[in-house]
């Protein structure tokens with residue numbers, strides 16, 4: 001579906017959808033628990049539906065109705081399973097260790113960019129712990145064998161999702177385990193969300209000076225709760241506000257562990273200079289990768305050069321996000337230069353509109369819809385249906401706050 005967005009500032013109230021990151025974790029932990037958990041404020045994004053289907057395939061009973069899921073933890077572990085991770089990196093990287101810890105011989109299926117996204121730490125470490133892979137740099141691929149504990153050496157710079165996956169799996173093993181980070185852990189706030197979920201389910205993890213120690217033989221206890229609002233989605237509306245819209249954003253928890261909460265501080269700190277223009281910024285984005293596309297849009301309207309730093313990992317997300325957002329903004333009159341691990345954004349004050357591709361990436365499509373609020377002519381976003389990965393009704397919400405769009409199948 002292609003969507004043309006007509007330039008218009010937005011105003012009204014939005015309740016942000018529940019956090020995708022928190023929801024993945026709550027569903028997985030509930031499915032591993034001994035008993036029944038109830039999760040409310042669940043939102044059927046394609047990624048979350050994928051995680052629920054995978055946990056069903058591993059033996060959990062999940063009854064999802066409205067915004068509530070009743071999850072009965074796995075009782076009978078299947079010998080083998082096929083897990084369709086769709087395009088979700090989280091689902092894939094969280095569930096490889098989980099399936100292996102349960103001893104399920106698993107075929108992993110995926111599409112879009114997922115087959116190209118790395119799973120290197122597992123390929124390197126798991127054969128030393130009883131698991132073999134049939135893997136040809138793409139999907140489907142298969143795992144065989146039951147994971148055993150011990151030391152896991154993991155590069156912290158590819159994706160924090162490997163640490164989360166291991167943290168979910170290691171309490172289930174008989175032996176104690178240690179995760180040893182061989183380089184700085186990027187996206188650490190996401191691991192902190194995982195630790196919070198594990199605590200809620202009664203699992204203990206100790207932080208060490210270079211990683212995590214996890215006792216074996218632990219049991220997940222059921223836990224019922226509500227998924228908190230998503231700061232990475234709130235960021236689109238926050239940035240729209242910094243660009244002149246007037247959106248009242250509801251549904252966020254101030255106590256959240258989400259690293260993307262940083263968007264609040266970033267937008268509060270953005271100051272207007274004496275001509276009413278926005279001051280440029282220089283940001284280390286190692287802990288907030290998902291904010292980068294929309295922050296690039298913000299930089300496009302600042303007066304002077306803004307910088308996004310420590311963001312090399314963005315090249316291995318749903319698309320190469322550094323390249324995609326640069327191409328999109330440059331196609332409509334922006335001045336963005338790719339750096340090896342970041343971006344230089346020269347503010348231009350106003351963008352023209354025209355036509356861009358979503359690169360099949362939800363965060364690129366939504367960022368461009370925010371850019372459109374300040375374009376001088378309509379902006380067509382091709383392949384805009386990709387928002388369903390995290391925010392299926394994004395464009396309906398956008399219309400509800402005064403956005404004007406037309407859809408083309």
Ligand SMILES: O=C(O)C1=C[C@@H](OP(=O)(O)O)[C@@H](O)[C@H](O)C1
Pocket residue numbers: 020021022090158159160161164186187190191289290313
């Ligand atoms: O653990 C998570 O929920 C996520 C971790 C981050 O990935 P990386 O750790 O690969 O940066 C983030 O980009 C992704 O959207 C969600």
Ligand SMILES: C=C(OP(=O)(O)O)C(=O)O
Pocket residue numbers: 047087088089090091290317318363390
């Ligand atoms: C990168 C993302 O998700 P995942 O890694 O789970 O595919 C995202 O939602 O921006």
